[in-house]
Amino acid sequence: MDNTVMDEAIPQDLGDEIGGRGRVYFDDVVIDNMMDALLELSAAVWTNHDRVLVLEKILEEKGIEVSQAIEAHVPDDEEIARRAEARDAFVDQVFGAFLRRPTHHIGEAAKDIATGNME
Amino acid sequence: MDRGSIGILPRPTKLADESYLEFVTSFRKFAIQRGFPVVAANGEAQLERAVKSGEVAPPEDGKQVPLDEVKRVFREVPITPTWQRFVRSQQEMMWRGTRKSFLRDGDNLMKRMDEAEQSNPSNIHVDPTFEPPKYTRCEIHCQPGGYTDDPLGGAVFHYGTKIFYEGFNDQDELHIELAEKATNPADGKIDSVLDIGCSIGQATTVLKDLYPQAEVWGVDVGLPMIRYAHMRATERGKDVHFKQALAEDSGFADGQFDMVLSYILFHEVPVKKMTEIIAETFRVLRPGGTFSIYEFPNNNENFAVSDAHRFMIDNDSRDNCEPYSPAFVASDFKGILEGAGFVVEDGPTLSNTFLQSLVARKPD
Numbered sequence: 001m002d003n004t005v006m007d008e009a010i011p012q013d014l015g016d017e018i019g020g021r022g023r024v025y026f027d028d029v030v031i032d033n034m035m036d037a038l039l040e041l042s043a044a045v046w047t048n049h050d051r052v053l054v055l056e057k058i059l060e061e062k063g064i065e066v067s068q069a070i071e072a073h074v075p076d077d078e079e080i081a082r083r084a085e086a087r088d089a090f091v092d093q094v095f096g097a098f099l100r101r102p103t104h105h106i107g108e109a110a111k112d113i114a115t116g117n118m119e
Numbered sequence: 120m121d122r123g124s125i126g127i128l129p130r131p132t133k134l135a136d137e138s139y140l141e142f143v144t145s146f147r148k149f150a151i152q153r154g155f156p157v158v159a160a161n162g163e164a165q166l167e168r169a170v171k172s173g174e175v176a177p178p179e180d181g182k183q184v185p186l187d188e189v190k191r192v193f194r195e196v197p198i199t200p201t202w203q204r205f206v207r208s209q210q211e212m213m214w215r216g217t218r219k220s221f222l223r224d225g226d227n228l229m230k231r232m233d234e235a236e237q238s239n240p241s242n243i244h245v246d247p248t249f250e251p252p253k254y255t256r257c258e259i260h261c262q263p264g265g266y267t268d269d270p271l272g273g274a275v276f277h278y279g280t281k282i283f284y285e286g287f288n289d290q291d292e293l294h295i296e297l298a299e300k301a302t303n304p305a306d307g308k309i310d311s312v313l314d315i316g317c318s319i320g321q322a323t324t325v326l327k328d329l330y331p332q333a334e335v336w337g338v339d340v341g342l343p344m345i346r347y348a349h350m351r352a353t354e355r356g357k358d359v360h361f362k363q364a365l366a367e368d369s370g371f372a373d374g375q376f377d378m379v380l381s382y383i384l385f386h387e388v389p390v391k392k393m394t395e396i397i398a399e400t401f402r403v404l405r406p407g408g409t410f411s412i413y414e415f416p417n418n419n420e421n422f423a424v425s426d427a428h429r430f431m432i433d434n435d436s437r438d439n440c441e442p443y444s445p446a447f448v449a450s451d452f453k454g455i456l457e458g459a460g461f462v463v464e465d466g467p468t469l470s471n472t473f474l475q476s477l478v479a480r481k482p483d
Contacts, residue, residue: 043143
Protein backbone atom coordinates (compact mmCIF):
# COMPACT_ATOMS: atom_id res chain seq x y z
CA MET A 1 0.00 0.00 0.00
CA ASP A 2 1.21 3.47 -0.81
CA ASN A 3 0.29 5.16 2.47
CA THR A 4 -1.78 5.01 5.62
CA VAL A 5 -5.10 5.70 4.09
CA MET A 6 -7.77 6.66 6.54
CA ASP A 7 -7.56 7.44 10.20
CA GLU A 8 -10.26 10.04 10.64
CA ALA A 9 -13.12 9.57 13.07
CA ILE A 10 -16.36 8.13 11.78
CA PRO A 11 -18.96 10.93 11.68
CA GLN A 12 -22.07 10.05 13.67
CA ASP A 13 -24.43 12.20 11.61
CA LEU A 14 -23.88 12.49 7.91
CA GLY A 15 -25.86 13.36 4.83
CA ASP A 16 -27.38 16.53 3.42
CA GLU A 17 -29.88 14.58 1.35
CA ILE A 18 -31.37 12.53 4.17
CA GLY A 19 -31.21 15.41 6.65
CA GLY A 20 -32.59 18.93 6.65
CA ARG A 21 -36.12 19.81 5.65
CA GLY A 22 -36.10 17.48 2.69
CA ARG A 23 -38.28 17.49 -0.40
CA VAL A 24 -41.90 18.50 -0.76
CA TYR A 25 -44.12 17.12 -3.54
CA PHE A 26 -47.60 18.34 -2.58
CA ASP A 27 -49.00 21.85 -2.40
CA ASP A 28 -49.92 21.11 1.19
CA VAL A 29 -46.76 19.97 2.99
CA VAL A 30 -48.84 18.15 5.57
CA ILE A 31 -49.61 15.52 2.94
CA ASP A 32 -45.89 14.88 2.52
CA ASN A 33 -45.56 14.65 6.27
CA MET A 34 -48.47 12.26 6.63
CA MET A 35 -47.07 9.99 3.93
CA ASP A 36 -43.68 9.89 5.61
CA ALA A 37 -45.40 9.12 8.89
CA LEU A 38 -47.40 6.36 7.25
CA LEU A 39 -44.24 4.81 5.88
CA GLU A 40 -42.38 4.96 9.19
CA LEU A 41 -45.41 3.59 10.98
CA SER A 42 -45.70 0.73 8.53
CA ALA A 43 -42.00 -0.03 8.92
CA ALA A 44 -42.38 -0.02 12.70
CA VAL A 45 -45.40 -2.28 12.58
CA TRP A 46 -43.58 -4.75 10.37
CA THR A 47 -40.41 -4.60 12.47
CA ASN A 48 -42.34 -5.45 15.60
CA HIS A 49 -44.36 -8.13 13.90
CA ASP A 50 -41.17 -9.68 12.55
CA ARG A 51 -39.65 -9.72 16.02
CA VAL A 52 -42.70 -11.39 17.51
CA LEU A 53 -42.55 -14.05 14.81
CA VAL A 54 -38.89 -14.72 15.63
CA LEU A 55 -39.57 -14.70 19.37
CA GLU A 56 -42.47 -17.11 19.15
CA LYS A 57 -40.41 -19.43 16.95
CA ILE A 58 -37.51 -19.47 19.39
CA LEU A 59 -39.77 -20.07 22.37
CA GLU A 60 -41.60 -22.83 20.58
CA GLU A 61 -38.27 -24.48 19.78
CA LYS A 62 -37.49 -24.35 23.50
CA GLY A 63 -40.86 -25.85 24.40
CA ILE A 64 -42.19 -22.69 26.06
CA GLU A 65 -45.80 -21.62 25.61
CA VAL A 66 -46.01 -17.85 26.22
CA SER A 67 -49.36 -16.68 24.94
CA GLN A 68 -51.20 -16.95 28.27
CA ALA A 69 -48.22 -15.68 30.28
CA ILE A 70 -48.09 -12.53 28.15
CA GLU A 71 -51.73 -11.78 28.87
CA ALA A 72 -51.18 -12.29 32.62
CA HIS A 73 -47.99 -10.20 32.83
CA VAL A 74 -48.03 -7.11 35.12
CA PRO A 75 -44.97 -4.79 34.73
CA ASP A 76 -43.10 -3.23 37.66
CA ASP A 77 -42.20 0.48 37.84
CA GLU A 78 -38.82 0.10 36.17
CA GLU A 79 -40.29 -1.82 33.27
CA ILE A 80 -43.08 0.72 32.93
CA ALA A 81 -40.52 3.57 32.69
CA ARG A 82 -38.37 1.67 30.20
CA ARG A 83 -41.32 0.89 27.98
CA ALA A 84 -42.53 4.50 28.18
CA GLU A 85 -39.12 5.72 27.01
CA ALA A 86 -39.17 3.31 24.08
CA ARG A 87 -42.75 4.33 23.26
CA ASP A 88 -41.76 8.01 23.21
CA ALA A 89 -38.95 7.22 20.78
CA PHE A 90 -41.45 5.33 18.64
CA VAL A 91 -43.74 8.35 18.53
CA ASP A 92 -40.79 10.57 17.51
CA GLN A 93 -39.92 8.15 14.75
CA VAL A 94 -43.44 8.00 13.35
CA PHE A 95 -44.39 11.65 13.72
CA GLY A 96 -40.98 13.32 13.33
CA ALA A 97 -41.78 14.24 9.73
CA PHE A 98 -44.38 16.75 10.88
CA LEU A 99 -41.70 18.68 12.76
CA ARG A 100 -39.14 18.36 10.00
CA ARG A 101 -41.24 20.31 7.50
CA PRO A 102 -43.45 22.78 9.35
CA THR A 103 -46.10 24.55 7.33
CA HIS A 104 -44.42 26.93 4.92
CA HIS A 105 -45.66 30.38 5.86
CA ILE A 106 -45.39 30.32 9.62
CA GLY A 107 -42.38 28.00 9.77
CA GLU A 108 -39.69 30.62 10.30
CA ALA A 109 -41.81 32.65 12.70
CA ALA A 110 -42.51 29.57 14.77
CA LYS A 111 -38.81 28.79 14.84
CA ASP A 112 -38.07 32.31 16.09
CA ILE A 113 -40.63 31.92 18.85
CA ALA A 114 -39.19 28.56 19.83
CA THR A 115 -35.64 29.96 20.02
CA GLY A 116 -36.60 33.21 21.74
CA ASN A 117 -35.50 35.32 18.76
CA MET A 118 -38.36 37.84 18.82
CA GLU A 119 -36.58 40.92 17.41
CA MET B 120 -23.32 -9.02 18.91
CA ASP B 121 -22.11 -10.45 15.61
CA ARG B 122 -25.16 -11.49 13.61
CA GLY B 123 -23.02 -13.04 10.89
CA SER B 124 -23.59 -12.54 7.20
CA ILE B 125 -26.05 -13.43 4.48
CA GLY B 126 -23.71 -15.41 2.25
CA ILE B 127 -21.24 -12.77 1.07
CA LEU B 128 -23.45 -9.90 2.22
CA PRO B 129 -23.03 -8.31 5.66
CA ARG B 130 -26.04 -8.66 7.95
CA PRO B 131 -27.43 -5.59 9.76
CA THR B 132 -26.28 -5.42 13.34
CA LYS B 133 -29.72 -5.83 14.92
CA LEU B 134 -32.80 -7.82 13.99
CA ALA B 135 -34.85 -4.63 14.25
CA ASP B 136 -32.61 -2.96 11.64
CA GLU B 137 -32.88 -5.93 9.33
CA SER B 138 -36.68 -6.06 9.68
CA TYR B 139 -36.93 -2.30 9.06
CA LEU B 140 -34.72 -2.52 5.97
CA GLU B 141 -36.59 -5.56 4.67
CA PHE B 142 -39.76 -3.52 4.93
CA VAL B 143 -38.06 -0.78 2.91
CA THR B 144 -37.09 -3.39 0.29
CA SER B 145 -40.66 -4.61 -0.01
CA PHE B 146 -41.94 -1.06 -0.20
CA ARG B 147 -39.36 -0.16 -2.83
CA LYS B 148 -40.49 -3.14 -4.91
CA PHE B 149 -44.07 -1.92 -4.57
CA ALA B 150 -43.18 1.68 -5.50
CA ILE B 151 -40.86 0.92 -8.40
CA GLN B 152 -42.16 -2.29 -9.92
CA ARG B 153 -45.87 -1.71 -9.40
CA GLY B 154 -46.00 2.05 -8.95
CA PHE B 155 -43.97 3.32 -11.88
CA PRO B 156 -46.01 1.53 -14.59
CA VAL B 157 -49.12 3.20 -13.15
CA VAL B 158 -47.40 6.61 -13.20
CA ALA B 159 -46.18 5.97 -16.75
CA ALA B 160 -49.58 4.84 -18.08
CA ASN B 161 -51.50 7.68 -16.47
CA GLY B 162 -48.93 10.35 -17.28
CA GLU B 163 -48.66 9.32 -20.91
CA ALA B 164 -52.46 9.16 -21.23
CA GLN B 165 -52.70 12.66 -19.78
CA LEU B 166 -50.00 13.85 -22.18
CA GLU B 167 -51.78 12.30 -25.13
CA ARG B 168 -55.00 14.04 -24.04
CA ALA B 169 -53.15 17.36 -23.70
CA VAL B 170 -51.66 17.03 -27.19
CA LYS B 171 -55.02 16.11 -28.72
CA SER B 172 -56.76 19.05 -27.04
CA GLY B 173 -54.06 21.46 -28.23
CA GLU B 174 -53.00 22.31 -24.67
CA VAL B 175 -49.57 20.95 -25.59
CA ALA B 176 -48.18 21.53 -29.07
CA PRO B 177 -47.66 18.26 -30.95
CA PRO B 178 -43.97 17.48 -31.41
CA GLU B 179 -42.45 17.91 -34.83
CA ASP B 180 -41.49 14.77 -36.72
CA GLY B 181 -38.56 13.08 -35.04
CA LYS B 182 -38.83 15.33 -31.98
CA GLN B 183 -40.32 14.80 -28.55
CA VAL B 184 -42.58 16.93 -26.36
CA PRO B 185 -40.31 19.30 -24.37
CA LEU B 186 -39.38 17.82 -20.99
CA ASP B 187 -40.83 20.75 -19.03
CA GLU B 188 -44.20 20.09 -20.64
CA VAL B 189 -43.94 16.37 -19.90
CA LYS B 190 -43.21 17.14 -16.26
CA ARG B 191 -46.03 19.66 -15.96
CA VAL B 192 -48.61 17.33 -17.47
CA PHE B 193 -47.44 14.27 -15.54
CA ARG B 194 -47.80 16.22 -12.28
CA GLU B 195 -51.44 16.93 -13.05
CA VAL B 196 -52.10 13.25 -12.34
CA PRO B 197 -52.41 12.65 -8.57
CA ILE B 198 -50.44 9.40 -8.65
CA THR B 199 -47.35 11.33 -9.76
CA PRO B 200 -46.56 13.33 -6.58
CA THR B 201 -47.67 10.33 -4.52
CA TRP B 202 -45.15 8.16 -6.34
CA GLN B 203 -42.43 10.84 -6.04
CA ARG B 204 -43.04 11.00 -2.27
CA PHE B 205 -42.95 7.20 -1.98
CA VAL B 206 -39.71 6.87 -3.94
CA ARG B 207 -37.89 9.66 -2.13
CA SER B 208 -39.03 8.54 1.31
CA GLN B 209 -38.04 4.92 0.84
CA GLN B 210 -34.62 6.07 -0.41
CA GLU B 211 -34.09 8.20 2.70
CA MET B 212 -35.29 5.37 4.96
CA MET B 213 -32.91 2.98 3.22
CA TRP B 214 -29.83 5.10 3.85
CA ARG B 215 -30.79 6.20 7.34
CA GLY B 216 -31.53 2.65 8.42
CA THR B 217 -28.46 1.17 6.75
CA ARG B 218 -25.99 3.71 8.10
CA LYS B 219 -27.48 3.61 11.58
CA SER B 220 -27.05 -0.16 11.66
CA PHE B 221 -23.49 -0.33 10.31
CA LEU B 222 -22.37 2.66 12.38
CA ARG B 223 -22.93 0.41 15.40
CA ASP B 224 -20.22 -1.86 14.03
CA GLY B 225 -18.11 1.04 12.75
CA ASP B 226 -15.00 0.45 14.84
CA ASN B 227 -14.90 -3.22 13.87
CA LEU B 228 -15.37 -2.40 10.18
CA MET B 229 -12.51 0.10 10.29
CA LYS B 230 -10.35 -2.50 12.06
CA ARG B 231 -11.11 -5.11 9.39
CA MET B 232 -10.17 -2.68 6.60
CA ASP B 233 -6.95 -1.76 8.44
CA GLU B 234 -6.09 -5.43 8.93
CA ALA B 235 -6.65 -6.16 5.24
CA GLU B 236 -4.27 -3.34 4.33
CA GLN B 237 -1.67 -4.66 6.74
CA SER B 238 -1.94 -8.25 5.54
CA ASN B 239 -2.25 -7.49 1.82
CA PRO B 240 -0.64 -4.09 1.24
CA SER B 241 0.43 -4.73 -2.34
CA ASN B 242 -3.16 -4.85 -3.65
CA ILE B 243 -4.36 -1.40 -2.54
CA HIS B 244 -3.02 1.70 -4.25
CA VAL B 245 -3.67 5.14 -2.85
CA ASP B 246 -1.91 8.42 -3.52
CA PRO B 247 -1.97 10.39 -0.23
CA THR B 248 -1.96 13.67 -2.14
CA PHE B 249 -5.05 12.76 -4.15
CA GLU B 250 -8.14 14.90 -3.47
CA PRO B 251 -11.41 13.85 -5.08
CA PRO B 252 -12.57 16.76 -7.26
CA LYS B 253 -15.74 18.56 -6.33
CA TYR B 254 -17.82 16.99 -9.09
CA THR B 255 -17.33 13.55 -7.53
CA ARG B 256 -18.29 14.63 -4.03
CA CYS B 257 -22.05 14.66 -4.25
CA GLU B 258 -24.32 12.34 -2.36
CA ILE B 259 -25.12 10.13 -5.34
CA HIS B 260 -28.41 8.28 -4.80
CA CYS B 261 -28.70 10.30 -1.55
CA GLN B 262 -26.06 8.11 0.12
CA PRO B 263 -24.82 10.02 3.19
CA GLY B 264 -21.33 11.32 2.42
CA GLY B 265 -21.53 9.96 -1.11
CA TYR B 266 -18.78 7.66 -2.34
CA THR B 267 -16.00 9.82 -1.00
CA ASP B 268 -16.75 11.25 2.44
CA ASP B 269 -17.99 8.49 4.76
CA PRO B 270 -15.30 6.14 6.09
CA LEU B 271 -18.01 3.48 6.35
CA GLY B 272 -19.29 4.27 2.86
CA GLY B 273 -18.34 0.89 1.42
CA ALA B 274 -20.37 -1.13 3.90
CA VAL B 275 -23.26 1.33 3.72
CA PHE B 276 -23.18 1.17 -0.09
CA HIS B 277 -23.08 -2.64 -0.02
CA TYR B 278 -26.21 -3.12 2.06
CA GLY B 279 -27.92 -0.05 0.61
CA THR B 280 -27.58 -1.48 -2.87
CA LYS B 281 -28.98 -4.79 -1.64
CA ILE B 282 -32.16 -2.82 -1.07
CA PHE B 283 -31.78 -0.91 -4.35
CA TYR B 284 -31.56 -4.22 -6.23
CA GLU B 285 -34.53 -5.52 -4.23
CA GLY B 286 -32.67 -8.67 -3.23
CA PHE B 287 -31.60 -9.69 -6.74
CA ASN B 288 -27.91 -9.01 -6.10
CA ASP B 289 -27.38 -10.34 -2.56
CA GLN B 290 -24.67 -12.73 -3.75
CA ASP B 291 -23.39 -10.43 -6.54
CA GLU B 292 -25.58 -12.24 -9.08
CA LEU B 293 -25.93 -9.14 -11.24
CA HIS B 294 -22.20 -8.43 -11.21
CA ILE B 295 -21.49 -12.05 -12.10
CA GLU B 296 -23.69 -11.60 -15.17
CA LEU B 297 -21.93 -8.34 -16.12
CA ALA B 298 -18.50 -9.90 -15.84
CA GLU B 299 -19.49 -13.12 -17.61
CA LYS B 300 -20.97 -11.15 -20.50
CA ALA B 301 -17.98 -8.83 -20.88
CA THR B 302 -16.73 -9.21 -24.43
CA ASN B 303 -13.29 -10.77 -24.96
CA PRO B 304 -10.77 -9.43 -27.48
CA ALA B 305 -10.96 -11.25 -30.81
CA ASP B 306 -7.47 -12.73 -30.39
CA GLY B 307 -8.40 -14.18 -26.98
CA LYS B 308 -5.38 -12.67 -25.20
CA ILE B 309 -6.48 -11.57 -21.72
CA ASP B 310 -3.57 -10.80 -19.45
CA SER B 311 -4.87 -7.62 -17.87
CA VAL B 312 -8.40 -6.44 -17.05
CA LEU B 313 -9.68 -3.13 -15.66
CA ASP B 314 -13.02 -2.29 -13.99
CA ILE B 315 -13.51 1.51 -14.03
CA GLY B 316 -15.81 3.02 -11.42
CA CYS B 317 -15.58 -0.31 -9.60
CA SER B 318 -17.15 0.89 -6.29
CA ILE B 319 -16.82 -2.07 -3.86
CA GLY B 320 -15.34 -4.39 -6.48
CA GLN B 321 -18.27 -6.74 -6.99
CA ALA B 322 -17.65 -7.20 -10.73
CA THR B 323 -13.89 -6.83 -10.29
CA THR B 324 -13.55 -9.94 -8.16
CA VAL B 325 -15.73 -11.94 -10.56
CA LEU B 326 -13.45 -10.89 -13.42
CA LYS B 327 -10.57 -12.43 -11.47
CA ASP B 328 -12.55 -15.65 -11.04
CA LEU B 329 -13.20 -15.73 -14.79
CA TYR B 330 -9.65 -14.82 -15.83
CA PRO B 331 -7.43 -16.18 -13.05
CA GLN B 332 -4.30 -15.80 -15.15
CA ALA B 333 -4.91 -12.07 -15.65
CA GLU B 334 -3.94 -9.12 -13.49
CA VAL B 335 -7.24 -7.53 -12.53
CA TRP B 336 -7.62 -3.92 -11.40
CA GLY B 337 -10.51 -1.89 -10.09
CA VAL B 338 -10.33 1.89 -10.02
CA ASP B 339 -12.68 4.24 -8.19
CA VAL B 340 -12.56 7.80 -6.94
CA GLY B 341 -13.99 6.90 -3.51
CA LEU B 342 -11.44 5.85 -0.92
CA PRO B 343 -14.14 4.29 1.32
CA MET B 344 -15.19 2.19 -1.67
CA ILE B 345 -11.65 1.13 -2.46
CA ARG B 346 -10.86 0.24 1.13
CA TYR B 347 -14.00 -1.85 1.50
CA ALA B 348 -13.44 -3.50 -1.91
CA HIS B 349 -9.90 -4.40 -0.90
CA MET B 350 -11.03 -5.76 2.47
CA ARG B 351 -13.74 -7.81 0.83
CA ALA B 352 -11.41 -9.23 -1.81
CA THR B 353 -8.65 -9.95 0.72
CA GLU B 354 -10.99 -11.71 3.14
CA ARG B 355 -12.30 -13.83 0.26
CA GLY B 356 -8.83 -14.64 -1.07
CA LYS B 357 -9.23 -12.75 -4.36
CA ASP B 358 -5.98 -11.41 -5.82
CA VAL B 359 -7.36 -8.14 -7.20
CA HIS B 360 -5.77 -4.70 -7.22
CA PHE B 361 -7.79 -1.67 -6.16
CA LYS B 362 -6.69 1.87 -6.88
CA GLN B 363 -8.13 5.21 -5.84
CA ALA B 364 -7.95 7.39 -8.92
CA LEU B 365 -10.01 9.28 -11.44
CA ALA B 366 -11.15 7.21 -14.39
CA GLU B 367 -10.13 10.15 -16.60
CA ASP B 368 -6.64 10.23 -15.11
CA SER B 369 -6.02 6.64 -14.08
CA GLY B 370 -2.22 6.67 -14.17
CA PHE B 371 -2.03 3.35 -16.03
CA ALA B 372 0.34 2.82 -18.97
CA ASP B 373 -0.64 3.15 -22.62
CA GLY B 374 -2.16 -0.11 -23.86
CA GLN B 375 -1.88 -1.78 -20.44
CA PHE B 376 -5.23 -3.57 -20.56
CA ASP B 377 -6.79 -6.19 -22.82
CA MET B 378 -10.31 -5.65 -21.47
CA VAL B 379 -12.07 -2.83 -19.68
CA LEU B 380 -15.53 -2.92 -18.10
CA SER B 381 -17.75 -0.12 -16.84
CA TYR B 382 -21.13 -0.47 -15.16
CA ILE B 383 -23.46 2.54 -14.81
CA LEU B 384 -20.54 4.93 -14.49
CA PHE B 385 -21.07 7.45 -17.27
CA HIS B 386 -24.42 8.87 -16.19
CA GLU B 387 -22.78 9.75 -12.85
CA VAL B 388 -20.24 12.15 -14.38
CA PRO B 389 -20.54 15.37 -16.42
CA VAL B 390 -20.41 14.88 -20.20
CA LYS B 391 -17.04 16.67 -20.33
CA LYS B 392 -15.62 14.18 -17.85
CA MET B 393 -17.29 11.31 -19.68
CA THR B 394 -15.49 12.38 -22.83
CA GLU B 395 -12.20 12.44 -20.93
CA ILE B 396 -12.85 9.02 -19.38
CA ILE B 397 -13.57 7.54 -22.79
CA ALA B 398 -10.34 9.03 -24.17
CA GLU B 399 -8.42 7.67 -21.18
CA THR B 400 -9.95 4.23 -21.60
CA PHE B 401 -8.96 4.26 -25.28
CA ARG B 402 -5.43 5.13 -24.21
CA VAL B 403 -5.05 2.34 -21.61
CA LEU B 404 -6.58 -0.35 -23.87
CA ARG B 405 -4.19 -2.11 -26.21
CA PRO B 406 -5.04 -2.29 -29.93
CA GLY B 407 -7.66 -5.01 -30.36
CA GLY B 408 -8.80 -4.57 -26.77
CA THR B 409 -12.47 -4.43 -25.79
CA PHE B 410 -14.44 -2.04 -23.62
CA SER B 411 -17.71 -3.50 -22.31
CA ILE B 412 -20.17 -0.81 -21.29
CA TYR B 413 -23.40 -1.28 -19.33
CA GLU B 414 -25.16 2.03 -18.92
CA PHE B 415 -28.37 4.05 -18.66
CA PRO B 416 -30.20 4.41 -21.97
CA ASN B 417 -29.74 7.68 -23.81
CA ASN B 418 -31.15 9.55 -26.74
CA ASN B 419 -28.74 8.41 -29.36
CA GLU B 420 -29.72 6.50 -32.45
CA ASN B 421 -29.83 3.21 -30.54
CA PHE B 422 -32.58 4.19 -28.17
CA ALA B 423 -35.85 6.09 -28.17
CA VAL B 424 -36.54 6.96 -24.55
CA SER B 425 -40.26 7.12 -23.75
CA ASP B 426 -41.81 10.23 -22.21
CA ALA B 427 -42.41 8.28 -19.00
CA HIS B 428 -38.76 7.28 -18.83
CA ARG B 429 -37.69 10.86 -19.56
CA PHE B 430 -39.86 11.94 -16.64
CA MET B 431 -38.44 9.18 -14.44
CA ILE B 432 -34.81 9.91 -15.31
CA ASP B 433 -35.34 13.63 -14.72
CA ASN B 434 -37.04 12.85 -11.41
CA ASP B 435 -34.21 10.49 -10.50
CA SER B 436 -31.69 13.21 -11.30
CA ARG B 437 -33.40 15.79 -9.13
CA ASP B 438 -34.68 13.65 -6.30
CA ASN B 439 -32.14 10.89 -6.11
CA CYS B 440 -29.08 13.08 -6.47
CA GLU B 441 -28.11 12.07 -9.99
CA PRO B 442 -27.05 15.55 -11.13
CA TYR B 443 -25.37 14.51 -14.35
CA SER B 444 -27.75 11.89 -15.75
CA PRO B 445 -30.03 14.22 -17.80
CA ALA B 446 -27.04 15.55 -19.73
CA PHE B 447 -25.86 12.01 -20.26
CA VAL B 448 -29.28 10.93 -21.53
CA ALA B 449 -29.29 13.89 -23.94
CA SER B 450 -25.73 13.22 -25.13
CA ASP B 451 -24.54 11.42 -28.22
CA PHE B 452 -22.85 8.74 -26.15
CA LYS B 453 -22.11 6.40 -29.05
CA GLY B 454 -20.82 9.31 -31.13
CA ILE B 455 -18.43 10.33 -28.36
CA LEU B 456 -17.14 6.74 -28.15
CA GLU B 457 -16.62 6.68 -31.90
CA GLY B 458 -15.04 10.12 -31.81
CA ALA B 459 -12.41 8.76 -29.40
CA GLY B 460 -11.50 6.09 -31.94
CA PHE B 461 -13.60 3.14 -30.81
CA VAL B 462 -15.60 0.90 -33.13
CA VAL B 463 -18.92 0.53 -31.32
CA GLU B 464 -21.54 -2.19 -31.57
CA ASP B 465 -24.37 -3.53 -29.44
CA GLY B 466 -23.24 -5.74 -26.57
CA PRO B 467 -24.92 -8.80 -25.10
CA THR B 468 -28.43 -8.30 -23.75
CA LEU B 469 -28.65 -8.09 -19.96
CA SER B 470 -31.38 -9.43 -17.68
CA ASN B 471 -31.94 -5.78 -16.75
CA THR B 472 -33.34 -4.65 -20.08
CA PHE B 473 -33.52 -1.01 -18.95
CA LEU B 474 -29.76 -0.72 -19.41
CA GLN B 475 -27.99 -0.41 -22.72
CA SER B 476 -25.10 -2.74 -23.44
CA LEU B 477 -22.33 -1.69 -25.82
CA VAL B 478 -18.98 -3.09 -26.87
CA ALA B 479 -16.36 -0.55 -27.94
CA ARG B 480 -13.36 -2.08 -29.68
CA LYS B 481 -10.02 -0.36 -30.10
CA PRO B 482 -8.95 -1.04 -33.69
CA ASP B 483 -5.83 -3.14 -34.27
